[in-house]
Amino acid sequence: MGRTSKDKRDVYYRLAKENGWRARSAFKLLQLDEEFQLFKGVKRAVDLCAAPGSWSQVLSQKVGGQGSGQVVAVDLQAMAPLPGVIQIQGDITQLSTAKEIIQHFEGCPADLVVCDGAPDVTGLHDVDEYMQAQLLLAALNIATHVLKLGGCFVAKIFRGRDVTLLYSQLRIFFSSVLCAKPKSSRNSSIEAFAVCQGYDPPEGFIPDLTRPLLNHSYDTDFNQLDGPTRVIVPFVACGDLSAYDSDRTYSLDLDGGSEYKYTPPTQPPIAPPYQEACRLKKNGQLAKELLPQECSINSVDKLPQPLAIHTLLDPKVEDNEIHC
């Protein structure tokens, strides 16, 4: 497969590159805004888990008018700088990060908090869903520190087995919770966005970042595991019907007009964890299995031995207790 394959399979990936967005997810926020007017009247916005920065790009262009809006982007990872975005490299579970955000807004709370963060999926679905839920709850926890009353919170969710628990938890803090899926998010993807409007914490709630918000668990009355009562919030499909279909495969000459030209990705990842391993692999320095030819074995003339188990035993291991 050539490098154009992904452009054909995913029209938004291609459009993002062509329009200078750092990731295709920029379209998701734009389409969410189309539906919910998220940016209306917003002066201060926070982008949590911002890297690589496509949502910050959108926020910096759309929030406020002519540079009057303020955007703070927070991420644990380093992110390439963006004009008009204040960056904080920090942990969203730390109180200091919340204080720093407020500091940048000169003591004013934020109007909008967004979080498009997802953990690096491990492929074990229950672990990934848990990790995503923790990320969302951590984002919610810091949002309770920085969001103004009536403010809006948008975060990515994985619609897996326990998504109803997240809905019930979000409902405690917001007057309206909806599940929205922009057209630019693929049908095959389990991701969706919780759009929570009207921040209204329960009476007596004191924001506390020293204690993580933990998931709810199922109860027998309001949110049953397998009964008819489950908290399923209304679903809204965003983006108008004329928008491109993210599942459809398009031909490379989209409008027949301009000729297709391959565009490289806008912002390649900065210092991924596998960098060192890849460098070693490229230079052939990964440890290699000791092949028999490297072992000095002169067994060619030996009589054939049966490969019974006991001949394989390392005598040093034999006497040990079973270690389990």
Place this chain on the structure above:
Amino acid sequence: MDAFGDYVWPRATSELILLPVTGLECVGDRLLAGEGPDLLVYNLDLGGHLRMVKRVQNLLGHFLIHGFRVRPEPKGDLDSEAMIAVFGSKGLKVVKVSWGQSHLRELWRSGLWNMSDWIWDVRWIEGNVAVALGHNSVVLYDPVIGCMLQDVPCTDRCTLSSACLVGDTWKELTIVAGAVSNELLIWYPATALTDNKPVAPDRRVSGHVGVIFSMSYLESKGLLATASEDRSVRLWKVGDLRVPGGRVQNIGHCFGHSARVWQVKLLENYLISAGEDCVCLVWSHEGEILQAFRGHRGRGIRAIATHERQAWVVTGGDDSGIRLWHLAGRGYPGLGVSSLSFKSPSRPGALKAVTLAGSWRVLAVTDVGSLYLYDLEVKSWEQLLEDNRFRSYCLLEAAPGPEGFGLCALANGEGLVKVVPINTPTAAVEQKLFQGKVHSLSWALRGYEELLLLASGPGGVIACLEISAAPTGKAIFVKERCRYLLPPSKQRWHTCSAFLPPGDFLVCGDRRGSVMLFPVRPCLFKKPGAGSKAITAAEAPGAGSGSGGSESVPTGIGPVSTLHSLHGKQGVTSVTCHGGYLYSTGRDSSYFQLFVHGGHLQPVLRQKACRGMNWVAGLRMVPDGSMVILGFHANEFVVWSPRSHEKLHIVNCGGGHRSWAFSDTEAAMAFTYLKDGEVMLYRALGGCIRPNVILREGLHGREITCVKRVGTVTLGPEFEVPNLEHPDSLEPGSEGPGLIDIVITGSEDTTVCVLALPTTTGSAHALTSVCNHISSVRALAVWAVGTPGGPQDTRPGLTAQVVSAGGRAEIHCFSVMVTPDASTPSRLACHVMHLSSHRLDEYWDRQRNKHKMIKVDPETRYMSLAICELDNDRPGLGPGPLVAAACSDGAVRLFLLQDSGRILHLLAESFHHKRCVLKVHSFTHEAPNQRRRLILCSAATDGSLAFWDLTTAMDKGSTTLELPAHPGLPYQMGTPSMTVQAHSCGVNSLHTLPTPEGHHLVASGSEDGSLHVFTLAVKMPEPEEADGEAELVPQLCVLEEYSVPCAHAAHVTGVKILSPKLMVSASIDQRLTFWRLGQGEPTFMNSTVYHVPDVADMDCWPVSPEFGHRCALAGQGLEVYNWYD
């Protein structure tokens, strides 16, 4: 299955779960494996065989098992009883079992304790358990009564990715926590001043640049190993972790995995790590890789267990397979490469070719025309002969058979062939066959009766020589029997040959990639009536080295059957006959299974060798009945087992272009090659059998995208399947005939798998897999289900035709035949034959210089398939069904399958949807006094359904199908009969059922979690005028329409209307829900939480009145449910 009365029927119960193996533990000679919420206990005997003792069902409810902790017994007696703490996700349960000889009894189980957070580690602390939780806290828990005794958080409540608890008392309990910040935090829960008072970390250790997925502590040596996202394993000298303030020193940083490392385990002398790259590495504590275990497929190895006394490593993979490996320490015993020290002043000349006669004699020829023998027992070189006519160009091949029949053949550039008895080289016989160069030599052996030598000369002529020996053994006779002629090509010579049993034909492969059949006795072939035994005795002792041969046979006999360019331009490398099939290998990285039917070669299946093995050089049957593939992977020679996906031998020989030879016997295998002017020999005792054991076969390595039930095979009592799952169940064989459901699955791993699911044992057997797809398989359809002997035959078995489709716009059609076979564990044998294939962009592959151009066509994926069986009386099209495909480029395409699936071509298409079409479904409308009508329903990502009247469209002279703009292009399907906007976004499931009133119930489920059910009526307009000839077009209309907006919390990926009153739906939110229909809005009846995540497809079928329904859910795993009607 408990308490039926409490629920509205039906109630689904889980029968079988195939999920990634995330928990493994060895306890004595038993292996505990977690499979979803079930605990499987296996017995490991000394041979490494595994026998399932018991499945302890549903221990963790809707959680999946991630680990076991067996309570240490002070007296060390775990052989009769054990307390096992089972945990996963947020659930914890303790179960007490007694395991005698082979019986396992569950003595007691605790309640399912729900923790407030994710459980990363559990450790038994004097009868209680300490639990390390997700946000860096430790809980001391009484697992018997289920109450929390202590709850101590750390001051740093970060999210963890792993944790390890050390110590046997609460006082000395130590937690090593892997934080998201990539640091290790070591702290002591018992140092909390009061309960719930946070404890500050004692030490913070950094080093990894990714999160830590696994840790292992070796108390005896004070070592800690960590596995990380950064693809490395680190070894730390920590001393006694229970002592605060100790120094932590990084003593090893091991890079060896090519992806993230999921698991690590420290042993006294080894460090075992396994990861996303599906490799399990055995390291020394010094950081050398001693062994690498490869064989799992898919997304990696998720669990490791070790049995130190037996030096076994057990791994569990994402493919739901479990394997056992032998720790061998440094290097394998009894194998290695050695140089045979050919170079010597007494042996002038450079080596040209090398071969093996059996596995203990090496033959080599030099550029001065000397033939040498090396006997591994004598260990010295001996010159057999010197003939300067074989200078500079010389081919050398030893005869097949265990000891090579004691014969080898030489050929030169002037058409001379010399057959040399190795023990008596002076008795060599030579024959001048051609005027020009002999391009290739090969042998063919039939039993011990007939030995042929084939030599290719100029112009594609193959001379067939018959070799026989005098009864004294002192002389051999060489007689030219006939000449064959190869089809024309640039490099026109044969590369390999074999007898096709019973021995009337020779199979040859040529340099052009073709496989062909030649008659062994051409004279008899022309007169089939003649006797067949007469000629073998007719030896002509006086044939000698005469020159008459070439004139008497002027041209040569052509092949009776040819598969042209089967292996492409790089050529065929070997042909082998085994078990009624013929196998060919080629340098196109594939091997073919073929068979001969009525004197004609027919390809059955194309199989791919392991990744990177582009040069498949040969195929061998090993004594245990399985097959191994020989090939070259870059500069390595590899012996690979398709059954275990394991590389059995790897020899760094430099590549396949040099002279090499391979030989294997039960005792040993040998591989010899030339390198740097020297003869090298690799030998491995034990041949191609590895003692590594597949404890449980894996299924697909990646997500399963589609599942379809084919049919049921009923086996009589003579095929009684031993009930391994419930050996202590009281009804042995009382069930009568065994019902086995045959199910096919398609996966993102590009394969289609045929599975047998017996109703009695709750197990699954993978019968065959089909690897023809080049991209992921996304859809399957089945038709023409029957029995092998036809409708009258009552013998058990099943035949069916299957169509599979997926990425890269590729469709394959094949037939499946399942027959009873008492010799296999599943009691079934499965034969698959590939029939036809189609790719939209096939023309692209044929283009020259395609790498220089950008292909603008979309990379169309087929999302769904439906078989539309038209009436047989269609004029003009001939019998055969239509296949409708939902395409990602926005089209609905119709393919026509003819000649029982052997011809597949694109008939018509429509871009009506203009969006990715997700589902197609077909059904027939039958009404009294009316023609049977075939209706196709398609659904797209915008939530709309379109209905197409195929019967009208397919009628001759119909105007519905528009003629294509250019001949050769498909017809255009026009506009659909009706469209319904059912959902706000993508339709992920679709089903219909005719109602007793003559209407159709249509149900669909969507990405937005909604269900849509409506009644569709098909109305025929009254024949108003006497317009007799004009075909009446039926009108479709919606009668009753209901929508359930929040039926599920995620995509509804499976929906099935079981009866006009009952519907079942399945979703990615892992609920299987029953709905009552027919009383207005569909109403919720009950739902069951299942364990397979990301379910992409569901199929339900009735099994028998006693057994009820079965339902297969396929996603990241496979789960089978059943319910009683």
